[in-house]
Structures are given as C-alpha cells and as structure tokens.
Amino acid sequence: MFDLATPSDPALTARANALDGALGGATPQKVLERLLDENFEGGIAAVSSFGTESAVLLHMIAEVDPRTPVLFLDTGMLFPETFAYRDELQEKLGLSDIRVFTPDVEDAAQLDPESMLWSADTDACCGFRKVKPLGRALDGLGAWINGRKRYHGESRSDLPVVEADGPRIKVNPLANFGAQDIQSYFVQHHLPLHPLQKHGFSSIGCMPCTSRTLPGENVRAGRWRGTGKTECGIHIPGH
Ligand code: SF4
Secondary structure, eight states, rough: OOOOOOOOOHHHHHHHHHHHHHTTTHHEEEEEEHHHSSSSTTTTEEEOOOOOHHHHHHHHHHOOOOOSEEEEOSSSOHHHHHHHHHHHHHHHHTTTEEEEEEOOHHHHHHHHHOOOHHHHHHHHHIIIIIIHHHHHHHHHHHHHOOOOGGGGOOOTTTOOSSSEEEEEEOOOTTTTHHHHHHHHHHTTTTTTOOTTGTTTTOOBBBBGBBBBOOTTSSSTBTTTTTTTTOOOOOOSTTT
C-alpha cells in the first residue's frame, strides 16, 4: 500500500515525541542501539541512497546489527558509480540484507516512455521513481531510519531525531551531525568515499538531476540545480 501521506495517529505521535525527548541529545550510536532494539510492530529498516555521506550511517548500523534491512531505491537513473559503491560498502560493512526497489514497469511505460520526464516535471518523475517505490518498501514496517542532517539546510534545518511520519516512526540519528563530524567519521573508521566525490560531487542522486558543487556552496546545491526543487518528495509529508 502507498501510504506515505497517511496522517499519524495521536498515539504514534506521542510515542515519537517521547522517544525524541529521550534521545534528542544522544549520540547517533546511542540512538541506533536503542531503536534497533525497540519493539516496532513490523520492524525497522534503514533507507540509503549510497551517496557521499551514506557510509557513516551504514557503518553505525552495521556496528549494532549488520542484518538490519537496508532499503535502496534504484530509480533507473542512478550513476553506475553508485552501484559500485553500494557493492563496496555491502562487502566492507558486512551488510547482509540490502533490498532493492524499482519503479513499477507499468508506470515507467505509461508516464515516462522516453525516460525524459525529469526534464519536464521533476515532481512527477520523483513521484513514480522514488516516492511510490518507497511506499512499497516501507509497507508493513513500524519504523525507518534515514541519514538526513540539519546542516543540509532548507527543510532539514530543524529536524528532530525521532518523528512521526504517516503510519510509522521516522528516525534521523544524524540530525545533529555536521559536515566536520562526517569527515572525521570517514577518517576515523577508514571508510571509502563515493567514487564521484573526487570529481566534485558533494551530494549524489539521479544522473540528470545531479551536478557538481562549487566551493562554498551548500552540500546539496548540485541537486536539481536551477529548478528551486530541494527534495525528491520522500521526506515531504503529504506526498
Ligand atoms: S531525481 Fe530527477 S531523474 Fe531522479 S526521480 Fe527525481 S526527477 Fe527523476
């Protein structure tokens, strides 16, 4: 069922607020230790794009439980380097349950037969390539983990660590992590970089909608550059 737009019920919201109150100041590792052990009906999974910062969250998760399901949305428009990086991290971190979700074949044929919808309507393209598959991926789960951070700015500036999101809990363990924290974690744990990072890409999504960032720009400035769009929609309530 595609239920990302389902409003959260008051009991779920209260539970999320209580968890955020208890864990809002905790380290990401403590948040994960606590919530990967929490009894969420339907279980908990992480969503990862295997982008430039993804290794940090995935390493932390693997340290707690490498069997944690990791949901990966293959939009059909990703860089080959992202798949290579996914495979590298899977092996290095010992992640044993990466699950791949793709757009509906019927949607692709009907909505985007030439694979050019991104140039005319990015919201519609993200809708069937990302938002709808994520709805399928999360179906039945009680909670999900993602890697958003406040330092990314825009709608992420006031992220809580735990929030209610439709019919489930959403966990943002790295909400308090800054750019320097990310860099230090990579160095400290000898984590490999995304292959495109050395070519000037600081945030990586689909090929047509990702460009290099210039020194001093926001880390996500290269995403949907020049369109005013800042999020694909999977983190926007009501989509
Ligand atoms: S990021 Fe671009 S190509 Fe990818 S789903 Fe969204 S609009 Fe389509």
